[in-house]
Every structure is written in structure tokens, then in C-alpha cells.
Amino acid sequence: MPANAPGRTTTFRIGPAAQELTRAALAAVHAPSILNTQPWHWRITHDAALLYADPRRRLPILDPTGRLLTVSCGTALHHACVTLAADGTDFEVEPMPDDGDPDLLAVVRYRGVTGPSARAQRLRHAIPVRRSDRRPFAARPVPQEAIDRLCRAAQRTDARLQMTWSHDLADLAVAAGQANDALLGDPRYRAELASWIRRPGEGHDGVPVDTLAPQGVRPVPIRDFTAAGAGTNVVTRVDVSDREARYGIVVTDGDGPHDWLTAGVALSAVLLTATAEHLATSPMSDLMENEVARRTLRRMLGGVGYPAIGVRIGMPATTMAPPRAPRRPAAEVIEVVADEADPPQPPEG
Numbered sequence: 001m002p003a004n005a006p007g008r009t010t011t012f013r014i015g016p017a018a019q020e021l022t023r024a025a026l027a028a029v030h031a032p033s034i035l036n037t038q039p040w041h042w043r044i045t046h047d048a049a050l051l052y053a054d055p056r057r058r059l060p061i062l063d064p065t066g067r068l069l070t071v072s073c074g075t076a077l078h079h080a081c082v083t084l085a086a087d088g089t090d091f092e093v094e095p096m097p098d099d100g101d102p103d104l105l106a107v108v109r110y111r112g113v114t115g116p117s118a119r120a121q122r123l124r125h126a127i128p129v130r131r132s133d134r135r136p137f138a139a140r141p142v143p144q145e146a147i148d149r150l151c152r153a154a155q156r157t158d159a160r161l162q163m164t165w166s167h168d169l170a171d172l173a174v175a176a177g178q179a180n181d182a183l184l185g186d187p188r189y190r191a192e193l194a195s196w197i198r199r200p201g202e203g204h205d206g207v208p209v210d211t212l213a214p215q216g217v218r219p220v221p222i223r224d225f226t227a228a229g230a231g232t233n234v235v236t237r238v239d240v241s242d243r244e245a246r247y248g249i250v251v252t253d254g255d256g257p258h259d260w261l262t263a264g265v266a267l268s269a270v271l272l273t274a275t276a277e278h279l280a281t282s283p284m285s286d287l288m289e290n291e292v293a294r295r296t297l298r299r300m301l302g303g304v305g306y307p308a309i310g311v312r313i314g315m316p317a318t319t320m321a322p323p324r325a326p327r328r329p330a331a332e333v334i335e336v337v338a339d340e341a342d343p344p345q346p347p348e349g
């Protein structure tokens with residue numbers, strides 16, 4: 001019988017495990033997602049957090065296979081795991097546990113209490129601070145030690161971060177150009193992109209127009225939101241150079257849903273580590289949304305592995321963070337179904 005069935009009052013007992021798992025799911029609302037669709041749903045039981053994809057939030061034109069939806073859910077999974085590890089919770093993750101339910105992407109099982117991880121605590125602090133920063137970066141190089149730490153963060157997952165070198169920039173620019181031309185030439189894509197752009201303060205999802213930045217002259221163009229009719233007001237100069245930006249590609253061994261989830265976990269590890277290192281980042285998935293561009297990237301990577309998502313990395317040009325993209329209310333994305341308390345006994349006599 002459902003807990004809210006008419007004529008029945010139910011009380012819930014939320015034990016410490018469910019409380020801890022709920023805290024983790026709450027932190028995961030901050031995770032980045034494709035066009036800020038936040039395509040996830042959490043179900044918390046007395047000892048597990050179940051992460052579901054929300055297929056109603058898949059982008060039919062931009063993401064027909066659901067790859068980017070799954071990558072987005074992977075970032076939420078990693079945010080939750082960081083929070084548990086930072087709180088000293090022992091847990092186990094089972095990815096894709098049910099062949100009959102492809103929307104169930106992972107089960108995070110509570111295993112008890114352990115020592116808090118200092119590395120996770122550092123990343124946990126980065127969760128509410130991280131933003132996608134599309135503005136041009138400062139004309140200062142990113143220290144190589146910081147890049148090495150990002151690569152190590154990805155390596156701790158089952159994916160890797162392949163950094164591009166200056167001799168790759170031409171190929172990367174070609175891939176970005178191919179993606180831009182193909183995507184912007186498709187009126188269905190432009191309409192879909194436009195439908196996810198929001199005026200400041202409007203709604204709980206989508207990309208706020210004040211987080212966008214002009215293309216200007218960049219060695220590698222980023223996704224062009226202006227073609228969807230969005231003006232930009234973060235930076236008004238067009239002489240954007242971005243010349244010290246670095247580019248990393250999250251690469252997985254395979255190209256199926258399990259790999260996409262892994263790519264999201266790696267992406268989150270890279271973004272949170274970068275934030276903790278005071279670097280600015282913005283994900284780039286347009287390169288992966290067009291098969292010709294993705295093939296160019298695969299060739300650039302020597303045909304080894306599958307590029308899942310790109311990341312632009314740099315020194316922030318200003319200490320002012322970009323505006324925050326909104327999030328859906330927690331009650332929309334987290335459902336607590338922890339143990340029912342014993343039903344009340346009928347009065348005696």
C-alpha cells in the first residue's frame with residue numbers, strides 16, 4: 001500500500017544511514033549537467049541511495065542516445081560519493097545493477113562508518129563553489145602541477161583525462177568548427193538550445209543568459225549559444241583570446257552507458273579538483289554531439305578509447321565568480337522511502 005494512500009497515516013523512521021544518504025543526494029543537486037537539465041532522480045531507502053536517469057529530461061536532438069544525460073548523472077553520482085567519503089561514511093557503488101531497468105544507473109549502499117577522507121573533504125568544499133565559467137581565461141599559464149593533479153583525479157576513476165598539447169590545437173579547432181557548423185545548421189538544434197536558455201531568475205533549470213560569454217576570437221571555439229538568439233552580458237568585448245586555455249578530453253575504454261556514467265564520474269572529479277586548485281573550467285560537449293567532430297577527436301587521440309566530454313581549463317580572469325545556474329528544488333529530485341514505522345496499534349479493549 002502506498003504510504004500516502006487515503007485513510008492511512010504513515011510515519012517514517014529515517015535512520016542515520018538514510019539521513020547520510022539524503023545529505024549526499026542533496027549535495028548532488030549542485031552537479032553540472034548538459035544545458036542544466038539536471039536529468040536525475042534519487043530514491044533513498046533505509047540503507048541505499050538509488051540513482052535514476054530521468055528520461056523525460058533527455059534532449060532529443062542534441063543527445064539522441066542519452067550519452068550526455070548519462071554523463072550528467074555520473075557527475076551527480078560522484079558529487080554524492082564525495083560527500084559520503086568526506087563525512088566518513090563507508091559505502092559501495094553498484095553501477096547499472098538491473099538489466100531490466102536501464103534508468104537505474106547506480107545503487108550506493110551504506111556500509112557503516114569509517115574515517116573521513118581529507119581529499120574528499122577538499123572536494124566537498126568545492127561542490128557549492130564550482131561553476132561553469134565560459135568567460136575568457138586570464139593570459140597566465142595553468143601550472144603543470146595542477147594539470148597533473150587533474151589527470152590523477154581522473155585516473156582514480158575508470159576513465160582518464162587526456163590533455164591536448166599545442167600541436168593538437170589545430171585538430172581541436174577543426175573538430176569544434178565541424179561541430180558548430182553541423183549543429184547550427186540544424187534548425188531543430190537551434191530551437192532545442194533556445195528552449196533551454198533562461199533569463200536571470202527564470203525557472204529552476206536551463207542555462208541563464210548571464211552565464212554566457214561571447215565567442216570572440218578563441219583558438220578553440222566554445223558552444224555558440226548566440227545562434228539560439230541569446231545575447232550575452234558577462235563580457236562585452238569581442239577580442240576574447242583564451243590563448244592560455246588548456247583542453248582536456250575525458251576518455252573511456254568503451255562507448256556504452258556504463259562508460260558514459262564513468263565519464264561523468266571522471267568529469268566531476270576533474271571539475272571539483274580544478275575548483276579546489278582555484279582554476280576555472282567549462283565542459284565542452286558540442287565536440288561529441290556531431291559524429292564527424294567526434295571522429296576527428298578520435299583520430300587526434302590515436303584511435304585509443306572513446307572521447308566522452310571535453311573540458312576547457314584556465315586561470316580565472318577575475319575573482320568574481322560567474323552567476324550561479326539555478327537548481328530544481330530538492331523535493332523534485334529526491335524521494336525518501338525509508339522504513340515505515342510500525343503501524344499504530346488499535347486501542348486495547
Ligand SMILES: Cc1cc2nc3c(=O)[nH]c(=O)nc-3n(C[C@H](O)[C@H](O)[C@H](O)COP(=O)(O)O)c2cc1C
Nearest residue numbers: 032033034035036071131132223283284285286325
Ligand atoms: C555532460 C555535460 C555537457 C556539457 N556541455 C557543455 C557545453 O558544451 N558547453 C558549455 O558551455 N557548457 C556545457 N556544460 C556545462 C553546463 O551547461 C552546466 O553544468 C550547467 O549549465 C549548470 O551550470 P554550472 O556548471 O555552473 O553549475 C556541460 C555539462 C555537462 C555535465
